């Protein structure tokens with residue numbers, strides 16, 4: 001636990017399920033207040049579970065749910081306004097929402113390319129912009145955490161659009177880390193490997209596909225949401241106060257060129 005997080009506020013995009021949900025939950029357990037963004041009505045119920053768990057009747061709410069599409073220009077400002085209205089400010093902004101799909105690149109439809117870039121990269125830009133405006137305006141030493149992926153570094157055939165978006169998130173994050181470091185604003189990425197969430201649930205239901213992924217991880221196991229949420233809590237806390245412009249890989253070693261494990265090559 002990180003005592004300095006107690007009483008702080010965060011915005012987490014795509015927080016109805018998966019990593020965003022886990023990060024929001026961890027922040028709430030740390031005593032933070034959180035704007036929980038969800039996208040579709042389908043996921044409202046899952047987002048509501050956080051409110052049910054952490055908002056006590058008759059007491060000040062710690063969870064505010066906001067439906068917004070973070071790929072649209074009005075999405076992030078909606079989240080910021082909710083944070084200002086209910087919590088009076090923002091200390092930590094997590095751009096988590098993301099999508100992926102498999103397509104051989106010669107068959108990749110333009111609309112899938114555009115949608116993936118819109119959510120995974122433009123969404124990170126719009127979220128970061130909304131947070132930076134607030135941090136600059138209030139002269140706050142805020143913190144931005146962007147969910148990239150091991151595929152900010154590792155090429156991923158048939159997921160070229162996804163890898164392009166995550167490579168973009170990495171360099172975008174490094175650039176704004178440099179641009180705003182003198183104000184005490186920190187910007188970092190979390191680069192997860194294979195973590196069990198709805199994004200890959202179907203794939204990991206197949207024991208052969210699961211074993212195949214595990215073979216590509218030097219630690220031979222798929223990661224958990226809680227392990228990623230722990231990295232987010234550390235990056236949000238003052239314990240990482242000298243860390244900016246970096247990608248924290250939470251991947252069981254997946255990005256370490258596992259095929260060289262036995263010293264071959």
Ligand code: NAD
Pocket residue numbers: 013014015016017018019020037038039040043068069070071096097098099100119147148149150191192193194195196197198199200
């Ligand atoms: P997930 O599919 O379980 O959850 C993604 C969330 O994003 C959902 O809540 C979804 O509703 C939301 N979302 C999608 N489009 C949105 C939009 N336009 N506006 C607002 N919200 C939107 O995925 P996850 O596994 O939790 O992944 C979270 C992030 O971590 C993503 O950026 C993903 O690329 C990245 N990541 C995940 C893994 C993994 O193994 N799970 C690995 C590397 C990177």
